[in-house]
Amino acid sequence: MVYVVGHKNPDTDSICSAIAYAELKKKLGVDAKPARLGDVNPETAFVLEKFGFEVPELIEDGEGKKLILVDHSDKAQSVDNIDKAEIVEIIDHHKIGDITTPNPIFFLAMPVGCTATVVKLLYDYYNVEIPKEIAGLLLSAILSDTVIFKSATTTDKDIKAAEELARIAGIADINTFGVQLKSKLSDVEKLTAEEIIKRDFKDFDMSGNKVGIGQIELVDIKMIEDRIDELLEKMREMKESGGYAGLFLMLTDIIKEGTLLLAVVDDESVVERAFGKPLENNRVWLDKVMSRKKEVVPPLESAYSS
Amino acid sequence: MVYVVGHKNPDTDSICSAIAYAELKKKLGVDAKPARLGDVNPETAFVLEKFGFEVPELIEDGEGKKLILVDHSDKAQSVDNIDKAEIVEIIDHHKIGDITTPNPIFFLAMPVGCTATVVKLLYDYYNVEIPKEIAGLLLSAILSDTVIFKSATTTDKDIKAAEELARIAGIADINTFGVQLKSKLSDVEKLTAEEIIKRDFKDFDMSGNKVGIGQIELVDIKMIEDRIDELLEKMREMKESGGYAGLFLMLTDIIKEGTLLLAVVDDESVVERAFGKPLENNRVWLDKVMSRKKEVVPPLESAYSS
Ligand SMILES: [Mn+2]
Ligand SMILES: [Mn+2]
Numbered sequence: 001m002v003y004v005v006g007h008k009n010p011d012t013d014s015i016c017s018a019i020a021y022a023e024l025k026k027k028l029g030v031d032a033k034p035a036r037l038g039d040v041n042p043e044t045a046f047v048l049e050k051f052g053f054e055v056p057e058l059i060e061d062g063e064g065k066k067l068i069l070v071d072h073s074d075k076a077q078s079v080d081n082i083d084k085a086e087i088v089e090i091i092d093h094h095k096i097g098d099i100t101t102p103n104p105i106f107f108l109a110m111p112v113g114c115t116a117t118v119v120k121l122l123y124d125y126y127n128v129e130i131p132k133e134i135a136g137l138l139l140s141a142i143l144s145d146t147v148i149f150k151s152a153t154t155t156d157k158d159i160k161a162a163e164e165l166a167r168i169a170g171i172a173d174i175n176t177f178g179v180q181l182k183s184k185l186s187d188v189e190k191l192t193a194e195e196i197i198k199r200d201f202k203d204f205d206m207s208g209n210k211v212g213i214g215q216i217e218l219v220d221i222k223m224i225e226d227r228i229d230e231l232l233e234k235m236r237e238m239k240e241s242g243g244y245a246g247l248f249l250m251l252t253d254i255i256k257e258g259t260l261l262l263a264v265v266d267d268e269s270v271v272e273r274a275f276g277k278p279l280e281n282n283r284v285w286l287d288k289v290m291s292r293k294k295e296v297v298p299p300l301e302s303a304y305s306s
Numbered sequence: 307m308v309y310v311v312g313h314k315n316p317d318t319d320s321i322c323s324a325i326a327y328a329e330l331k332k333k334l335g336v337d338a339k340p341a342r343l344g345d346v347n348p349e350t351a352f353v354l355e356k357f358g359f360e361v362p363e364l365i366e367d368g369e370g371k372k373l374i375l376v377d378h379s380d381k382a383q384s385v386d387n388i389d390k391a392e393i394v395e396i397i398d399h400h401k402i403g404d405i406t407t408p409n410p411i412f413f414l415a416m417p418v419g420c421t422a423t424v425v426k427l428l429y430d431y432y433n434v435e436i437p438k439e440i441a442g443l444l445l446s447a448i449l450s451d452t453v454i455f456k457s458a459t460t461t462d463k464d465i466k467a468a469e470e471l472a473r474i475a476g477i478a479d480i481n482t483f484g485v486q487l488k489s490k491l492s493d494v495e496k497l498t499a500e501e502i503i504k505r506d507f508k509d510f511d512m513s514g515n516k517v518g519i520g521q522i523e524l525v526d527i528k529m530i531e532d533r534i535d536e537l538l539e540k541m542r543e544m545k546e547s548g549g550y551a552g553l554f555l556m557l558t559d560i561i562k563e564g565t566l567l568l569a570v571v572d573d574e575s576v577v578e579r580a581f582g583k584p585l586e587n588n589r590v591w592l593d594k595v596m597s598r599k600k601e602v603v604p605p606l607e608s609a610y611s612s
Contacts, residue, residue, distance in 0.1 A: 095406065096406050100404055101402040102604050103401050103604060104400055104401050104600075105415065106416055107413055108414055110410075110412055111411055294409075
């Protein structure tokens with residue numbers, strides 16, 4: 001049996017692509033099962049309920065397991081003991097990470113907005129009909145990852161895939177469904193500062209510096225403005241205890257289309273080198289910036305390497 | 307402009323897949339050009355001449371270049387200064403190597419016998435007709451890498467691709483063409499010991515040990531038997547000067563289907579742990595073993611890690 005599993009702090013893409021790709025593998029005769037590496041967020045919970053899926057099984061240790069990785073190819077984002085797992089496939093849309101294998105495997109990464117788009121293309125390639133409910137999952141993942149096509153990571157392939165999936169899933173108004181979906185994550189009132197920071201949080205190694213970057217997408221950034229001091233306080237704490245050189249939180253406004261970046265860093269000049277604007281009071285507004293992967297990680301990486 | 311380039315010590319797959327994939331990219335509107343990282347071997351020279359292609363441009367430094375890598379995903383096997391190149395795609399059939407990228411790219415690795423098989427599938431995927439001469443190149447690469455389908459790396463996909471390519475290229479008898487092709491590399495008389503060892507030679511890092519493995523395929527291993535002492539002598543020299551923990555040479559008999567493995571190693575027990583048979587006089591016959599990638603590298607890697 002092989003588990004299909006996304007990254008830690010799973011987002012909707014990591015959960016839905018795991019379910020949909022496990023389903024495809026089963027149709028191709030492989031004994032596959034979706035899994036997850038952490039709690040599902042409210043957006044994902046909404047999607048699973050809407051299309052009638054259970055929350056996948058939680059796995060916490062890769063040792064001895066056969067794994068298909070989706071939505072990541074970096075050890076740091078993968079299951080604990082990934083070095084003791086057997087990785088049999090990787091399906092991704094991020095930069096190529098540091099996972100290596102002792103044997104040849106199927107590895108498909110595409111520079112598109114969402115792993116679900118790649119999974120949709122694989123259903124087509126194998127000529128396997130996409131079930132209505134699976135189409136709903138894949139569409140949701142695309143709308144989530146591309147912030148309803150507003151993220152700079154969005155490609156024509158994502159839009160085309162989403163349109164076909166919406167037709168199969170019977171969803172007439174993609175945009176309205178997308179806003180409904182994204183609003184599930186905007187409900188930050190009941191969350192602690194730590195929960196907000198860790199909602200979608202990833203660790204990176206940038207030229208030897210440990211860097212953590214969280215992101216939360218909001219229908220309106222005003223919803224969180226009066227909690228910024230509280231968030232910064234918690235980020236300082238996490239930076240200390242986690243040994244980070246820099247801790248960042250992207251407060252992304254999906255309607256205004258931009259990100260208020262909060263930063264607690266050893267060397268504040270790294271922000272100006274990365275984005276051409278200085279931090280003021282631990283924050284800087286980045287107009288049009290919506291994608292961590294495409295618009296925040298690469299400039300920070302080159303700032304840290306210079 | 308982007309260069310499409312295979313690994314160092316190029317084999318027929320690395321050269322032919324580079325030419326064929328550059329051609330496909332051009333048809334898809336990309337300004338692509340094939341390149342190579344070293345001299346072509348007599349088999350490859352025969353193939354290029356037969357199908358009417360020039361030897362691709364030699365490149366020696368990756369700095370500042372845009373590259374599509376074929377037939378490898380390991381830094382050690384790639385162009386010098388690969389860290390200063392921009393890698394825009396990877397097409398491969400080996401284990402996943404240590405190359406990472408700062409941005410998402412197209413990366414397709416498949417567990418098949420030859421990169422040319424993956425390139426053939428990509429022509430099909432993009433619905434681009436394969437020119438007759440390109441089909442000849444791709445067929446040659448498959449016959450070369452799979453040792454006329456005898457290597458353990460051979461899959462149904464390779465055989466199916468080769469049959470279709472032979473039809474396009476107008477080659478009626480695949481097997482006869484394969485033996486003709488492979489015999490070009492059997493002509494070892496005029497080669498020095500060093501040329502034989504380095505003909506198809508790769509470096510590996512196995513649990514911190516520098517390991518080098520060469521391979522030469524022969525229509526009849528007898529052709530080289532009286533030169534084994536000379537080969538071992540040269541291997542001892544190369545081991546010393548190169549700081550290797552182990553230096554191996556596979557003398558592969560493509561008719562008898564097996565490999566006489568020559569080894570000059572710090573710790574001879576590694577061979578018995580890897581292959582279940584001890585070295586005698588720096589050599590051991592491995593029946594049915596024809597593939598470095600699938601039958602020699604993995605057992606050696608686990609022997610070195612234990
Ligand atoms: Mn994703
Ligand atoms: Mn190859």
